[in-house]
Amino acid sequence: MTFRKFVQIGRVVFLNYGRFKGKLAAIVDVIDGNRALIDGPCTGVPRQPFKFSEMYLTKYLLKLQRSQRSKGVREEWEKKQISQRFAASKWQKNIEKHEVRITMTDYDRYKLGRAKQSRNKIIKDAFRRIKKKSMKAKDTRLKAKAAKKATKKKAKTEQ
Template sequence: MVKLDTYKLYDRVVEVGRVVFIAYGPDRGKLAVIVDIIDQNRALIDGPASGVVRKEIGYKAINLTRFKLPIQKGICTKALKKVWAREKMEEKWAGTAWAKKLDSRQKREAMSDFDRFKVLKAKQARTRLINEEFNKLKASADSSKTSKKSKKAKK
């Protein structure tokens, strides 16, 4: 039987100190921290490094990250900025696959037509090299099979 206190169903819960990614609204794409919980639908957030002013936001407009800062409820922006810097949240966020994916998506969107063409040609060249090597290996494997069959036929 599974003990309920040792089994953790969720690891990302809405709580004070949880770092969130704003998915919708004017501050879309920025990081913030939950400073206070207003009710079951809204929270008070503050983004000390991303320029998000303290405001209330609905839970549907944010995505919870795995990071949590050790702060108290209702902490002021100045103190939150110190904790943010001490915990090195910018570096931690930049190291996640989520942030890398967003960064690559932004780079792709910022590409010009010629940049997209260069990427296309590079992918074609890479695929051509892979296929040539694969065909060489396939041919050598086929020739070794046929030589084994011919040896068996001679016996």
């Protein structure tokens, strides 16, 4: 299957536009091909229609009935621990990383660049040492193999 996440009742969405940008909500009902009724009682998002183009579907799914009340949505949300699971997800970590990068000053970016340079130098030196060591080991194996062949050849000629 190509798609893993579908627009369906109970799908948790990440809002990417408007007043509630960056918050999570659940789809409570599908209005038409462009909009859904969402509700986020645990994140402070009131029940309202929202365009599909203004939300991202997440992998989290709640077992909800069509047009279920906010109380039921809240209970299922807390039972599945959606807020905690999303906070521990890679998606949230990337959002936090992006926010840190936005707030960086020129000097912070300079320091980050220098730190990356020194890290890359350490990695390159370690790689060269390992490569050199493996090349020496390879050379000794080849020499041992050649010596073994020579002794076999010598033994054949003596017979």
